[in-house]
Amino acid sequence: MTGRLKTDGRLKAMLVAHYRDAFLARRRRRPVAWVTSGAPVELLHALGILPVYPENFAAVAASRHLAVELCEAAEAAGYSPDLCSYARTSIGSMLTGQGPLKGKALPEPDLLFAASNICGVVVKWWEVVARHYRVPLFILDFPFVSERLTAHQVDYVRRQLEEAIAFLQAQTGRQLTRGALAARLRLSAEAVALWNQVQLCRRAAPCPVGALDAFTNLFPMVTLRGTRACVDYLRRLCREVEGRVARGEGAVQGERYRLIWDNIAIWHAFGLIRYLHSRGASFVGETYTWAWGEYEFGPEDLHDPLGSLATQYSQVILNIDLGRRLERLLHMVKGQRADGVLFHSCRSCKTYSLGQLPLAREIGNRLAVPSLLLEADMADARAYSEGQARTRVDAFLEVLDSRRNGSCRASG
Amino acid sequence: MGQDAFRQALAGNGVPRGGAIGYLCSYTPEELILAAGLQPVRLFPPGGPPGPADTYLQSFACPFARGCLDAALRGEWDWLAGVVFPYTCDSLRAVAEVWRMYLPARSLFFINLPLRVEGEAAQEYAAREFERFRRWLEGVAGGPVVADAIHSAVRLAGSLREALAGSGLAGRPFLEAAMGAQVMDRLAALELLALPDEAGVAGGTRILVAGGALETPVVLRELELAGAAVVGDDLCVGSRYVALGGAWGDVPPPNPVAELARAYLARLPCPAKHPAWRRLDALLEQVAALRAEGVVFLLQKFCESHAFDLPYLRAGLAARQVPSLALELEQGTLPRGQTRTRVEAFLETLGGGDRR
Structure with a gap:
């Protein structure tokens, strides 16, 4: 086995640097915004605002097994255990001042920016944060793209983007220039192109990057998209991955099964992925990590940056209809030459999870590719049983084996 | 005041077997459905244990949303000429998506409502969505939905709402009347509300x-x-x-x-x-x-x-x-x-x- 990517070693330093910047921002007179993962962050970077991601913070808390305690603090304050565990982790941290960053919570925001293109939940969650810190909140509403993106949807989002710029300028006293925004879009485009290149490399057999690396390497794409640091990191990552492909090196020893992961990672249970790797199962793609390769800004987009932001950010995976989501998944399964799909049925994330049963059914019907639906939660470990998950994974791999043996016999 | 008639309507009796549009959520502009000469019927799932929706939605979907899908999959709403889903929450959005994929024979319209309701941009966007809905209704009804018809429908629905608000009913009798009115012929509901009041507020805290x-x-x-x-x-x-x-x-x-x-x-x-x-x-x-x-x-x-x-x-x-x-x-x-x-x-x- 080739093991984890070497570039991973830089990730921890980047994560530390990102949060150190956030803690030092006030002293440096740099405004801090808490933003959702689907927000058009290029706008904030262009204004010199430091975006901080409570979702990433919750994922870090979960990976360090601190999320349950924080969720419980939110629940003690009256928030239902059925609510999104990222939200509960974030609210619990906000209420207790505790968190995974050397024991601390996120630094207080100067302003809040929430985009509805990942779910309606973030809007309610950000309202809680706004009440707690008494800071201004901007909600950027992306209408759901049902069948096709309409001109009046783009127009509505574009007008809100204009309002957002006015809001951000008023809150920070800074002025957005066309050149600054174009520069950030170019950096985003570079990052996206490199990220997609890495994902395409995963078509190779053996697959050079496993799910552990893909999920952890998502950090710069999510939190640093639109910065030079993100591009520099991804260029290094791309080189390493291409090198692996050239040398025929795989992330998993004796790659036997090629799988696709659907939904957010189970951040507190990476042991399950290691177990799958140990059984020869390699993840050749994740719909979640691929989602960050969808913001493709070309040179022509620089003529109408707000229209492009409206168009690109409207059509993210969680804001499109099931038919289009299915098309993307079918394309991914075929393109990556996958043998099966593992759907993480995440009780916290309704927008991602509701729809998985029809997707699994259609993948089976149209491509004869089997799938496994695994009940868990991205941050709340109480909704997950490792033993049961492994048993189900074993059964699923047996199905894949029996199909392979069956098709060998049939072709022989 | 015809409480029995409202209860019967809610139980599914007396519902028209044609020319009706089912809708979920009170953000549906029922006035446009009325203006199209169709009867708006608010959909209330029958409740009860999980049914065929289990095959399409996980257990953590809101039970109201699951109940709607159950009823649709069982064919309980096959008599509707179409169904309207306004965008209000992620669970009902998921039901609309499953519905579109697996019940294609049932004409479905998704009113893509804004999540924000304040500001000029949201107002204009919502107006365009309502306009899109009006055009869809014209297709279902097979004729134009004109301004005069909308005006009459607004006045009818407004009268019904006023009658409900001024009915003196509260609690369960009020909900029976309000929910019953949302599934009935609106004129008939208005007439029922004009009958003498039978119910008052019961004693208690x-x-x-x-x-x-x-x-x-x-x-x-x-x-x-x-x-x-x-x-x-x-x-x-x-x-x-x-x-x-x-x-x-x-x-x-x-x-x-x-x-x-x-x-x-x-x-x-x-x-x-x-x-x-x-x-x-x-x-x-x-x-x-x-x-x-x-x-x-x-x-x-x-x-x-x-x-x-x-x-x-x-x-x-x-x-x-x-x-x-x-x-x-x-x-x-x-x-x-x-x-x-x-x-x-x-x-x-x-x-x-x-x-x-």
Whole structure:
């Protein structure tokens, strides 16, 4: 086995640097915004605002097994255990001042920016944060793209983007220039192109990057998209991955099964992925990590940056209809030459999870590719049983084996 | 006042077998459906144990949404000429998506409502969505939906809402009338409301119920049996449906569809569209006007919009000495014995007794 990517070693330093910047921002007179993962962050970077991601913070808390305690603090304050565990982790941290960053919570925001293109939940969650810190909140509403993106949807989002710029300028006293925004879009485009290149490399057999690396390497794409640091990191990552492909090196020893992961990672249970790797199962793609390769800004987009932001950010995976989501998944399964799909049925994330049963059914019907639906939660470990998950994974791999043996016999 | 007729309508009797459009959520502009010469029928799932929807939706989907899919998959709504889903929450959006994929014979329209309801951009966007909906209705009805017809429909629906608001009914009888009216021929409902009042508010501790959608008004029976007198509601199947402002005069406005969109966005705050502080203000106003002694929240399990607001609303009520209790609905019902005990205990803390 080739093991984890070497570039991973830089990730921890980047994560530390990102949060150190956030803690030092006030002293440096740099405004801090808490933003959702689907927000058009290029706008904030262009204004010199430091975006901080409570979702990433919750994922870090979960990976360090601190999320349950924080969720419980939110629940003690009256928030239902059925609510999104990222939200509960974030609210619990906000209420207790505790968190995974050397024991601390996120630094207080100067302003809040929430985009509805990942779910309606973030809007309610950000309202809680706004009440707690008494800071201004901007909600950027992306209408759901049902069948096709309409001109009046783009127009509505574009007008809100204009309002957002006015809001951000008023809150920070800074002025957005066309050149600054174009520069950030170019950096985003570079990052996206490199990220997609890495994902395409995963078509190779053996697959050079496993799910552990893909999920952890998502950090710069999510939190640093639109910065030079993100591009520099991804260029290094791309080189390493291409090198692996050239040398025929795989992330998993004796790659036997090629799988696709659907939904957010189970951040507190990476042991399950290691177990799958140990059984020869390699993840050749994740719909979640691929989602960050969808913001493709070309040179022509620089003529109408707000229209492009409206168009690109409207059509993210969680804001499109099931038919289009299915098309993307079918394309991914075929393109990556996958043998099966593992759907993480995440009780916290309704927008991602509701729809998985029809997707699994259609993948089976149209491509004869089997799938496994695994009940868990991205941050709340109480909704997950490792033993049961492994048993189900074993059964699923047996199905894949029996199909392979069956098709060998049939072709022989 | 024809309570029996309203109950029968809710039980599915007397529903037209053609020319009807089913809809979910009170953000559907029923006036446009009426203007198309079709009957708007609000869809309330029948409740009960999980059914065929299990194959399409996980157990953590809100039971109201699952119930809708169950009913559709069982063919219980096959008589509808079409179904309308306004965008209000992620669970109902998922149901609409499954519906579109697996029940293609049922014409479905998704009103892609804005999540924000304030500001000119949202108003204009909503007006364009309503306009799109009007055009779809023209296709279903096979004829134009003209401004005069919209004007008449707005006045009819407005009269019905006024009659409900002025009916003197409260609690379960009010919900029966309001929910019944939403599934019936609107003129017939208006006539029923003109009949003499049979029901008053029963004795007991004065309670306001708050929450979202209910499958059936029968669920209030559990509160009444425990000694509560439900004197008002903040439910989207009840007073939030009724309190749509903007009654029109004799002359139609220049752009009736845009005017209608404005009225819907300005209606009583729903947690899916409004911040919690606006809801708290509205709740406190109602509590004061109705002299309610406490508030009982009836929430669908897994309903995130309501669940996010709940701690803030309860704290805000408590700060003004208004105690509250939160109950969770599953498959349209409340667990019997447990609910009775909890409500009785809650009423005791309010002083209880048979007070009016």
